[in-house]
Amino acid sequence: MPDVSRLVRHRDGVPVYRYWTDRDVPPVSVIRGRRADLPEHRPHIHDFPVLWYAPAEAVVYVVAAGEVVDPRPLAAQSDGTGVFFDPAALGHDAGSPWPTWQAHPLLFPFIHGQSGGLLQLHLPDDRQPLWNNTIRSIEMELTGRRDGYRQATLAHLTLLLIDVARLTEDVVGDLRRSGEPLLAEVFAVIDRRLSQPLSLSDVAAEVGMTPGHLTTVVRRRTGRTVGEWINERRMSRARELLGERDLTVAEIANRVGMTDPGYFSRQFRRAHRVSPREWRRTGASGIRTESP
Incomplete structure (x- = not known):
């Protein structure tokens, strides 16, 4: 898990992580690497939303919040990008922690109920530039930390969440x-x-x-x-x-x-x-x- 997450308790022996933010920690975090490089390889739970983007496969994994997530199905050697964020950053109606924010219209995909906690979405060719450019823009804002970087970061994140919502329109x-x-x-x-x-x-x-x-x-x-x-x-x-x-x-x-x-x-x-x-x-x- 990234540095902004904290182990807060165990549920039936499964570790539970929370997004730990304060005035010095941005509400969105991005990590790049391989699944094999992540510190948490066991089944675990986090009460904040996570996206895992694998550009080589043109796949986005929507990682369920509040459910036991098994990361092992992810390709261990495939390069990927994780986008972690505090749902409270989206506004007071998305107040953290889980599950109080689940009514937010852009966060429904994160309660999908898919087995293993991973909902796999295939990105059409015309959407991949959006994901590549938007994630890069988030990273630039987080690195530069210029005035208004938090608002800019959240604006870019909202674009990703809107695209996820559109990709998961077929709820039934x-x-x-x-x-x-x-x-x-x-x-x-x-x-x-x-x-x-x-x-x-x-x-x-x-x-x-x-x-x-x-x-x-x-x-x-x-x-x-x-x-x-x-x-x-x-x-x-x-x-x-x-x-x-x-x-x-x-x-x-x-x-x-x-x-x-x-x-x-x-x-x-x-x-x-x-x-x-x-x-x-x-x-x-x-x-x-x-x-x-």
């Missing part, structure tokens, strides 16, 4: 491939009925479970309730629709199953800290960042 497919058929079915119901009024009872009826049992299973596996996932998927769809300039906020609210535009706007602001109209004006930069 990811869950099916990771051996979670029930969760896949739950998400399929939510996405299919997203434009309608939808409750926990509705989802439970479709998957043939009682609301109480479904709540227990989904919360245990993802850390969130079915209702929270319904709202997250509605907000995700709303962000997409806000890119269509001819749609009013009221029309977007209706399309994501919220007939009251005022309630929709309040939910959107609660999730993103900006109103739907502000998000539309600023685009992805509507996700604000703060220096710790």
Whole structure:
């Protein structure tokens, strides 16, 4: 693990690491090398997000937070780049430690549930320059430490997280491939009925479970309730629709199953800290960042 991580405890004999930041430690760290050179080779847990980029294979590994990670499947002799960051740096709604930040819209990929804690994403050829250049820019900011370097570093990190979110848009497919058929079915119901009024009872009826049992299973596996996932998927769809300039906020609210535009706007602001109209004006930069 990098110097900014600290062993804070053990869980069932497995070491747990935390991103250890202060006024002198930047909220993002980058390491280069081979998996064989990393100090931690055993299964371990960290309560902060990690990306491992292997440019030769054009692969990005999204390393699950809060889960036991087995690094052994990574090619030991393959050059790679690790990007570690404190989720608190993304804003107060991403407050550290895990799992309090998991509702942040850009951090959902880090709770993917893939076996072994590693979700493998193949980068298309046209996205590889973005990753190479953005990681290099982060390193330059961290090395130079000029005025505003923290904000610049977080801006570059946000670009990477947006790309990860786009690469993992197929939530249902990811869950099916990771051996979670029930969760896949739950998400399929939510996405299919997203434009309608939808409750926990509705989802439970479709998957043939009682609301109480479904709540227990989904919360245990993802850390969130079915209702929270319904709202997250509605907000995700709303962000997409806000890119269509001819749609009013009221029309977007209706399309994501919220007939009251005022309630929709309040939910959107609660999730993103900006109103739907502000998000539309600023685009992805509507996700604000703060220096710790």
